[in-house]
Amino acid sequence: MIFICTLLITTTMQAQTNRYKKEIFSQVKTDFGVTYAQNKNIYNKLQDLQADIYYPANDNETKRPMVILMHGGGFMYGSRKDDYVVQVCRQFAQRGYVTASISYRLGVENMYNPVSYGEAVYRAVQDAKAAVRYFRANATKYGIDAEQIIIGGGSAGAIAALHAAYWQQNQVPNYLNTSKLGKLNDAGGNAGVSDKVMGVVNCWGAMIDTTYLTKGNVPIVSIHGENDNVVPYKWIGLGDFNLYGSYYIHEQAQRNGIKSVLKVFPNTGHGLSRNDTAKWNATVTTIGDFLYELVSEKDNQKTERYISFPEKLN
Template sequence: METFVSLMAYKTKRPSMSLISIYNKSFYSVYLSRLMIGVLFTVQFLLASCATDDTISDPSPFVPTVQRQATYEVEKVKDVVYGYGYGHNDELDSTVETALMLDIYRPMDITSPRPVYMFMHGGGFVGGSKSNENIEAMGEYFASRGWIFLSIDYRTTAHIGQDLSKLAPQEWITAALQNLEANRSAQFVAMYMAQRDAKAAMRWIMANAEQFSIDKNYITVGGSSAGAITALALGVSNLDDFSKELSAEEDPTLSTTNLNESYRVNSIISYWGSSIKLDLFEQIYGEQRFDSNDPKLFMAHGTMDDNPYTEFSNSLDLLSIYATLGIYAELLHLEGYGHGAWNAYVNNKSLSDHSFDFLVQQQGLNVQ
């Protein structure tokens, strides 16, 4: 079972603006008839002029097909380097470049473009691994049904030494040191590092989409606990958040992270997570990131989860935020379960089964 170490005295209701209690959100046809008549007339004229046997209509966009049952043999490619970041080396007692790695699960003998699902492990930003047995089982589940599934490692507090200057922006470090106990400030810094790395992994996926037959129009990010916090921030934050705050001079390894690539996340899968990282981003930079263009969201959360900063009430808060924005969100109540409810079944379906249904329905995937 995963543990999530305390970061700060986070208040679910967030009554005031401080590092400890977070934000208060608020969200916001004109018909030009004569102009439209003119436009319609022009369009009709052009269509009539072009109505010949040679007229070419736009083809329907390609929609990937996935399988209801495990169908494909799965190939696993381990320890692929997706970029570099700085981390502390105990033997050298210094900060050095550290390879960032991911594992790829892909269906064999299939060449058509595939939907992609990138997952991030939990561990409270202190530990965790892309090789977690539950994540490996999930990789097999989705790849055998037609997805390209990736599980990534990211930097944690284990990569933090005395020199923080290359790991996170000064304003983030200052906020941590001024407001938190020493052991918790390290987690706070690691939250930034993890987000920076997750975005680097997504840009790597975009840069290598053709090689791995990835359809860029069907992107899912997901995670558990700390990974769910990171997945939500990946889908909701702006493209250059968690990278622009450090310059290339401050962090030369940014040049290894495909900064020229862009992406649009379609769906987020959150297992026992929260919005704490986005809340903290708003506290430091004064900018909230939730808006009506955010990806659709599926959450699964144990109703008895009282783990600090990922309590069940956090998913209820997210459900409310999404309702206000008018975006589809779904919360699967794992009745009687606490934190890390990997083995939960609801209506005789596993978490992967429920996630499958959500992705198929909300992304409009074909199913066989």
Template sequence: MFHIKKNTVKILLCLCSLFTFSQNSSCDGIRYIENSFHDIITTADVFFGSNTTIGGKSQDLFMDVFEPSNDTEDNRPLIILAFGGAFVSGNKEKMHDLANAYARKGYVTASIDYRLYDKLAIIDSALLIDVVVKGIGDMRAAVRYFKQDFSENGNTFGIDTNYIFVGGISSGGIIACHIGLLDAGDNIPEYLETSIENNGGWEGSSSDNTQYSSEVAGVLSFSGGIKEIEWVSEKDVPVFAVHETGDDVVPYQRGPVKINFGSFSIPLIHISGGKEIYDALQNISIKSELISIDIEDHVSYFSGSTAEVYSDSIMMHSSRFIENIFCDFPVNVKPLQNNITIFPNPVQDYIIINSNAPIESISIYDNYGKNVLKTSERKISLQSFSKGTYFVKLQNSEGIVTKKIILK
């Protein structure tokens, strides 16, 4: 955790299970951290889905994609960013500066639309939950868009689909935190389950490519939060968070989210902010980092009174956080407590999975990240599959493990 108080920076960083070698040729200790590119290629208004707003209007969803120009790499990490605005205002253009800043370091970035509150009624907690669920579904659709593009269109934007990160400011950060920290197996209250079901289920209904996974490699939370801290578990992904200690809009620890209207505000649902998320992840040894800014403000570090002091430092630390994951830490592999073996491997017709722990789900992905099979059977026929490399993802309450198999 970075606690910034006046000119003092205290660093407490949880780094878990890092490998000592780089797995990607582009990892040279400079790219992804320093500004390595000057010119940026912008692809504006990429359509990735459509849906109905809470007010009943049809809305097409677009994003702007940013890439470093004259780049020879074609397997780059992707950062998908969502704007802030209390779920009632904002647009994808608000994230252009941040998206460009990461692109200059060598990342591919996308600034997305998501549906806002447009109902002709004063927002309350139930309505806010519904609009948050809609935003989560929209961001999941954006993640799936890139995985489908990789598989079906030749990887237009040159990304590594194993390293897609989501992030956002304020309300956008709340959406991103739920993408990374809320899982189907969590203790979800009935009212939230109902909202999820009414909005198309776990993946949402903003696009029809749900055969692709919306799982991500990590989260950038800029003054975001999650509804219930108990949802943080060993199945979750790393989180980099920035939060003011005196934030009165999205709480630093636990408290109500407030929607401001001029001189008055409406306190709504209680959520857990950056500090509680950091503590919860650290307690279960998931890589996490927190920059705490000792000021009573909300997102002042990017566009407010403290931006000149802190924005460059935040960019450097968040970039290094992602670079560490991409270059050293395979976050999609979280070992189960018990050994798992898959044989034979290489395989010709079927595999057998041995484990002395229960397995809740087994998914097989092809080399493009497309989910080609989901089952609970321990003996799996691959006779209908094409020859090549596949990844078997196994999950239970203890965590996730991914193993590579070769089909001959």
């Protein structure tokens, strides 16, 4: 008689090595100035959009989770080379991720018109989605697991990342002229490639409308200063353009069964300085624990395999 014995394999390499949990790589290598897309800026001129990519050095893994980060600057200034973004990219590359700090189109056509800020958000979201498509289309080249792409950012970059993850075309407010701006997912190349992400890192960001968060959406981790007066922790209204901060984002996520982690710093304003070591380390730890759990869940799903083989007892 032949019996089928079934074994469930759940052991993962990261459990043995602390990969993705701790900074286990001492060195990081980089690719600077990689063009991931071209899109027209507010002057109607094509602009090269570039990324700086960070990898763990001397790493044999070929399918690694990726974290794409977007800098802040009110959609008017800032750079992918801003110190805090670079530092986060390097620290998480040392944990085994592939990370990228991306440029996106900047500029607000009319500083006195809140709708112009909405258009700036829209353009940044188009660029964020283009970056996701680019890296997914080139996953083998960069040693990325195409199923494990996370997007995040700080301030304006977080606003863009949040909307890139959760905004659907039919949710775009009527005050935004999409005939002028184009669709959310058709700017920047790699048409037909998915721009879906696995999770979101929101550092002092906000959303135009938290009802964009619905059941089944991807998990999110949020970091915010309780006294933030730039991108408020709760809410600010600017005519038609409203911003709901991490307080309401977390509340809406919980209401809809979306995994959400919120870290609030009391008596703290907008952003964080690396000189504030305690808060910086707490931020990195909160994000790191969130990402580790996220990729662990994904890896466990991928490594659970049933292996059947015949065993003759007689």
